[in-house]
Amino acid sequence: MPSLRREEARERAALLSVHSVRVELDLRDARTADTFTSTTTLHFSTGTGGATWRTFVDVSCVRLHRAVLNGVQLDADVVDGRLALDGDQLNNELVVEAEMAYSSDGEGLHRHVDPADGETYLYAMSFLDAAPRWFACFDQPDLKAPVTLLVHAPGTWRVLGNGPAVELAPGLVEIRQPRPLASYFVTLVAGPWASVLDEHDGIPLGVHAKASLAEALRREAPDVLAVTRASFDAYHRLFGLRYPFGEYHQAFVPDFNAGAMENPGCVTLRDQMVFTGAAGEFERCGRASTIAHEMAHMWFGDLVTMRWWDDLWLNESFAEYMAQRVCSEATGYDAWSDFGIVRKAWGSVADQAPSTHPVAGNGSATAAEALSQFDGISYAKGAAVLGQLAVHLGDRVFLAGLRDHFARHAYGNAELADLMAAWTRAGAVDLEGWQRAWLQTSGMDRLEVARDDEGWRLTRVAPEGGSGRSHAVQVAAFGADGRELAREAVTVAASPVRLGLPAGSLVVPDADDATWARVRLADGWSGLDALASLESTPARIVVWNSVRDGVLSAELDPAAALTLLEEQLPAEPSDVVVKTVLGAAAGTWAGPYTAAADRPAVAARLAALAETLLTGAEPGGDRQLVAWRTLIDTTTDQDRLTGWWEGTGLPPGRELDEDLTWRIAVRMSVLGRDQVVEPTLERHPTAVGRAQAARCRASLPTAxxxxxxxxxxxxxxxxxxxxxxxxxxxxxxxxxxxxxxxxxxxxxxxxxxxxxxxxxxxxxxxxxxxxxxxxxxxxxxxxxxxxxxxxxxxxxxxxxxxxxxxxxxxxxxxxxxxxxx
Missing domain, CATH: 1.25.40 (Serine Threonine Protein Phosphatase 5, Tetratricopeptide repeat)
Structure with missing residues (x-):
């Protein structure tokens, strides 16, 4: 099926105004049938003044039952996901009735049968171009309209969507959202969901998951709802505009491809975030950031939507930046550390790859091309750049510009130029230069600190082709005991900057982890004896990221990096840093970055390091969990693995849950033990169990x-x-x-x-x-x-x-x- 071209979208948007969308779905046989009937009624007008017009509606169906335009049956069929339309009326009604297929790939209307209890669940994922797989629509972000769903479903099911669900009769539910929606965030969630309901500041709240996760949902709901309430309060204060879409549901759904999706009124999230077993503070922090991220989209993305997918970065970068800010300021979770060690590293890899692209203005000719550029640059780099801008402008100008932007473009569409104009009206100057340097160039600058006879200097090395960027950063000097001795606030661009920091210290550029750049220290990666004792968490993150980047760039020997881990990681205060760096070592350094013959020896060193961390960790604590998971993944001691799988010899304070049991079973399978798969699946006959059993079978060392x-x-x-x-x-x-x-x-x-x-x-x-x-x-x-x-x-x-x-x-x-x- 051809992807929508930008020029086609422009032509269709110039021709059409969509006034309403009504979708009637017959899901009564969802438990047994592979297809369902979808009937869409679209009211739209054209700007042709009565002249003949031609366009198309998007619909991806098994069979077209009927298509009626202004009361006339169309003698046409769907070709490549498009139904051709032509007419001469100004105001039009189109009815499309089609047989659609339930999906199993997490897009369109996805159907999941829970192996734990045999119950059937449905949810719709319309992003980026999957909406036509469950209803006919003009599928592009700048043709927004109010949407009504009329859903026939089993009478015992809970049905959720973008607006309040009203039961019109047993098994018949209407969901009406009067605010205009883009097709890509229209959703439906239906099934025998377990639910926890609440209310905050006049907003009805709900969290939902499969019935088999009911106990875990009740256990996790207080934290989910606390983050939700705190995030609403923060966004209302920051944006000066209340949440506009009525109810706010968060459905934790199975088989979900994305982390979450910002459907107004009904956010969908991976159900792995309803933790059924041991979960660390870092995992709860990741969930909190996701909750805050999706909520930020209610304003940036849903209230004001990009005109074309080129500006998708605006949605994601803003949600990413605001999520870290709101989480850290309002929820008690240290989201900025997670952003620095996890998210920025993801973006850094993307920005150094051949596929790197500017944050904005990529000129994607099709929706498919835009989706292929939906990456760590769109999220992490964009968020880091916006964070810099917020500091540069100050909150007064930064937030005033956002409020202006929301007010002018509410329920409509906007482009980057509209946001720049709003900030300019709020008092910003020279945004064109900032935009050129940070949003319209690709690649990463490198900040290098060195010492010569005249003292310390900081140099910016631009990527090939230049960048024109300046970096306003803090540069800090640390003593041998990790205490901060001094720091300087400097701005470095094309010319090196001299620093008046003391000799004999460890000097860390960008010590607050505030800019977007690779970092190199004066002595490379030697002289890091005090790394774990640096009293600044952001500075430690900057150094650890430099170590990881050095390995990935083939500048630092992975064996030397592993030695640094062995020396410093046991004393590293941050569990998310330990988890992330240890994961990089176990995954990348010990795998592709080690010659095949040396991999067993490197894995043995990692297992020994994990053993050290496990022994020194507090029983039941997060550090212990990280160390045990790594030891499971790297050990070759099959007797010990067997004992753990049987529930004996567990680390103190730990119980064997489903996730840990499958982790052990996967490792045993890698080592050739195929006898554990079926017994583990009998013990845990869940969706997670089926997936992990498949992984076990694929991991067996047999042809x-x-x-x-x-x-x-x-x-x-x-x-x-x-x-x-x-x-x-x-x-x-x-x-x-x-x-x-x-x-x-x-x-x-x-x-x-x-x-x-x-x-x-x-x-x-x-x-x-x-x-x-x-x-x-x-x-x-x-x-x-x-x-x-x-x-x-x-x-x-x-x-x-x-x-x-x-x-x-x-x-x-x-x-x-x-x-x-």
Whole structure:
């Protein structure tokens, strides 16, 4: 199905004004049928003054039953997801009745049958272009209209959507949202959901999850609702405009591809956020940030929507920035640390890849191209840049501009220029220069600190092509005991800046982690004996990020980085830092960045480090949980793993929950123990269990297991999307390099064709997670480049291949430079 072109969207928006959308859905047979009937009534007008007009409506259906325009049955069929329309009336009514298919890939109207109890659940995911999979619409962000859903569903089900749900009769529910909605955030959630209801400041609140998660939902709801209430209060205060969409539901749904989706009135989130077992403060912080992020979209994205997908970054960057700010200021969670060590690192990798792009103004010609650029640059880099701007402008100007923007464009659409104009009216100056430097250039500057006979100096090294950026940063000097000795506030651009900081100290540029740049210290990565004792958490995060970036850039030997971890991580105060850095070491450093023959020895060092952390951790604490998870993932002690799986010899203060049990089962499978899969699935017959069982089967070190996994990845499968993702995770493992080497050419030969039966998120996710990253050799790179030379690749295949190929190239450079095998 062709992706909507920008020029087509412009032409259709110039022609049409959509006044209302009414969708009637018959879901009464959802438990047994594979399809449902969707009848959409669209009222729209044209600006042709009575002249003949032509356009199309988007609908992706199994069968078109009827299409009636102004009372006349159309003699047309759906071609490539489009139904052609032509007429000569100013005011029009279009009725489209079609048979639609329930999806299993998390897009469109997704159906999930819970293996825990056999109950059926539905939810709609319309982003980015999936709305036509469950109702006919003019599917582009600048054709907004009020939406009414009329839903026929089993009478025992709870039905939720973008507005209040009103039961008109048993099994018949109406959901009406009078405020205009873009098609991409129209949603429906239906099924026997467990619910916790509340109210805050006049806003009805609800949190919902599958019935099998009812106990966990009741346990987690107080924290979810506390974050929700605090976030509402903060946004009302900051934006000066109340939440405009009525009720506010948060549905934690299964098989969800994104982290969450900002549907007005009914946010959908991954149900893994309803923690069923042990969860650390860092995981609750991540959930809190997601809640605040999606709520920020109610203003930036939903109230005011971008005109075309090029400005999607505005939605995400603002939500990302505001979420970290509101979480840290209003909820008690340290979201800025999570942003620094997790989110910024994600964006940094994207901004150094060949696929890097400016934050704004990417000129995406189609919706599919825009989706392929939906990445860490759109989120983390944009948020960091906006944070800088907020500090530069000051809150008075920054927030006044936002309030002006919301007031002028409420319930409509806007572009970047409209936001810049609002800030200018509020008192901002020279935004054009800032926009050129930060939003319209790609790549990362590097901030380097060095010492010569005249003292310390800070230098900005721009990426190839230049950037024109200036960095207003704090530079701090720390003593051997980790205490801060002095700091300077400086602005560095093309010319180096001299610093009056004391000699003999560890000097950290951007010590508050406020800018967007790579950092290099004066002595490289030596002289970091005091790293864990630095009294500033942001400064430690900057240094740890520099270490990780050094490894990924093949400037720092992964073995030396691991030695630093062994020396410093046991004393690192932040659990999210320990979790993230240890995860990087166990995943990337010990895998692709280590020669295949050396990987067992590196894994053994990581297991020993995890053992040290486990022994020194407080029983039942977050540090203990991080260490135990890492030890499970890296140990080769099968007797110990068996004991843990049986519930014996557990770390003090710990109980064996479903997530930990499956983690142990996966590791045992990697080591060749296939006897645990079925007993574990009998113990935990859940959706998570089915996915993890699939991962176990794919992880077994046998040719038959790998052949099965390859077929699941490269051929249409009856497995759910999450099961396919889990199989992808188990296909090419660093420890099974020799076993899977013959499969690499077959994967590369077949991956392009998977766009024939997968699309969007599910397609790119499977490509990314099944990529043979552990096969670090020139031959693999040559084969990847040969696939990329094709001109028929779907963007959802090309982008992950570009990025994964770049990561492979970097790993090969590191292995060739530092490898010992």
């Amino acid at each position: 038959a297991a790998k052949e099965w996994a390859l077929q699941v990845v490269l051929q249409p499968s009856e497995l759910s999307a999450y099961e396919v993702y889990a199989v992808a995770d188990g296909l090419f493992l660093p420890e099974q390099h020799e076993l899977t080497a013959p499969l690499v050419p077959r994967w590369l030969d077949g991956v392009a064709a998977t766009s024939g039966f997968r699309s969007g998120w599910s397609l790119s996710t499977v490509v990314t997670r099944s990529f043979p990253a552990a096969h670090v050799d020139p031959g693999t790179l040559e084969q990847v480049d040969a696939v990329l030379a094709r001109d028929d690749l779907d963007p959802a295949v090309r982008r992950p291949l570009v990025d994964c190929g770049d990561a492979l190239r970097r790993a090969l450079t590191s292995v060739q430079r530092f490898g010992r095998a």
